[in-house]
Amino acid sequence: MKIIHTADWHLGHELHGFNRRVEQISFLQWLSNTLLTQKADVLIVAGDLFDTVNPPAAAQKLLYEFIGNNHKQIPHLQTILIGGNHDSASRLEAPTPLLEQFLVRAVGRLPRKTDNSLDFEQILIPLYNKDGDERAVLAAVPYLRPSDLPLPSTLEGDPLISGIRLIYDDVVKATQQRLQKNCGLILTGHCYMQGGDISSLSERRILGGGEHALPVDLFSNKVDYVALGHLHKGQQVGGRQEVRYSGSPYPLSVTERDYHHAVRVITLDESGHVAKQESIAVPRVVKYLRVPNRGALSLPDAITALENLSLAATDFGLDLRPFLEVVVQLTGPEPGLRSQIDQALETKLVRLAGIQALTMGDENSLADISQAHSLDAIAPQEVFCKLFEQKYRQKPDTELTQAFGEIMHDLLEQSGDEG
Numbered sequence: 001m002k003i004i005h006t007a008d009w010h011l012g013h014e015l016h017g018f019n020r021r022v023e024q025i026s027f028l029q030w031l032s033n034t035l036l037t038q039k040a041d042v043l044i045v046a047g048d049l050f051d052t053v054n055p056p057a058a059a060q061k062l063l064y065e066f067i068g069n070n071h072k073q074i075p076h077l078q079t080i081l082i083g084g085n086h087d088s089a090s091r092l093e094a095p096t097p098l099l100e101q102f103l104v105r106a107v108g109r110l111p112r113k114t115d116n117s118l119d120f121e122q123i124l125i126p127l128y129n130k131d132g133d134e135r136a137v138l139a140a141v142p143y144l145r146p147s148d149l150p151l152p153s154t155l156e157g158d159p160l161i162s163g164i165r166l167i168y169d170d171v172v173k174a175t176q177q178r179l180q181k182n183c184g185l186i187l188t189g190h191c192y193m194q195g196g197d198i199s200s201l202s203e204r205r206i207l208g209g210g211e212h213a214l215p216v217d218l219f220s221n222k223v224d225y226v227a228l229g230h231l232h233k234g235q236q237v238g239g240r241q242e243v244r245y246s247g248s249p250y251p252l253s254v255t256e257r258d259y260h261h262a263v264r265v266i267t268l269d270e271s272g273h274v275a276k277q278e279s280i281a282v283p284r285v286v287k288y289l290r291v292p293n294r295g296a297l298s299l300p301d302a303i304t305a306l307e308n309l310s311l312a313a314t315d316f317g318l319d320l321r322p323f324l325e326v327v328v329q330l331t332g333p334e335p336g337l338r339s340q341i342d343q344a345l346e347t348k349l350v351r352l353a354g355i356q357a358l359t360m361g362d363e364n365s366l367a368d369i370s371q372a373h374s375l376d377a378i379a380p381q382e383v384f385c386k387l388f389e390q391k392y393r394q395k396p397d398t399e400l401t402q403a404f405g406e407i408m409h410d411l412l413e414q415s416g417d418e419g
Helices: 021-037 057-073 089-093 096-102 159-178 299-307 337-344 366-373 380-392 398-418
Strands: 002-006 042-045 078-082 104-107 124-128 134-139 184-190 225-229 235-237 240-245 262-268 274-281 288-291 323-330 351-359
Touching: 002 021, 002 225, 021 057, 057 096, 078 124, 078 184, 089 104, 096 104, 124 159, 134 159, 159 184, 240 274, 288 299, 299 323, 299 337, 323 337, 337 351, 380 398
Parallel strands: 002 042, 042 078, 078 104, 134 184, 184 225, 225 240, 288 323, 323 351
Antiparallel strands: 002 262, 124 134, 235 240, 262 274
């Protein structure tokens, strides 16, 4: 059996106002062909299919056209869509009656029964090869919101980490009880793991920030593979080969231009265990440029570098022009910065995706400076904590931050449902 693991598509995403539709279409076409050539049996998308809870109609159309095309090419292909922190759980699950006819399961939120116990029938999904033999059971755990977790008063230690650990323990136990002979156990998750390499300009810190990064030992060693989403850089976690972020299929910011964007291919043997893992690089149809390549230039040197920028002579359209970020070192205020850069780029076939102005003596990294000057790059929960500390001279306790997180998620869900 072959499984392809991907995540963080962020359909509908724009980069500094520029449309990414051409890149997204190119990736989905490539992925359809890869599923066919790899003779895949299962596709797992581990969260953040869309960039916002209320994605544009064009982005939703891309997803459904992709599903329909796959079903025509590979009728036995099972597709599992996991809700991420950018997704609206209800929006993702709404077309379930239709999607199931295409062997697609969407799990947007953690399902519970009327007695509040976990509804394992909704998240434990048997996986079959092309001959109809069950080779694994997938425990489809989506992004866990604070409201999904047990009450803090019932837990020891950090209630967020302890609550998530308890959920995964229960899920693994329930899955093992359903495993048939020669079947593997696969988990999903959309979360921030300890030691994960993050892109601070495009990834929200969820569950209260880095202090609530999850330890890898919450995943049982009895699990054959853990398909993760959220971090955009493909990587293993905690030295465990079977716990993996697939990474995003294309850069979500210029800072991710050097990432190896790929999908993971997992081959299970006849006993349901992982026989082979490999990554397949996603072709990049748009270039991502930075001037300078590393560090920063004085404004005169930056202008010279931009004027001498070597680019393709043929214009294949705005949507295929390279993205460009310019990093300038300044000694003081420079009111004409943008106009000078625009003038230097007047005849250049690029899309200016950001100007970073660093001041002399500033020891912060580019990512830190960008976050400090751009409110939309800071997670709402981080803003809340900073304002609370400023007003009350102390950090908010865990229950208060958890309550704020629940309110934020309810608001995001409502805004997505009303669109």
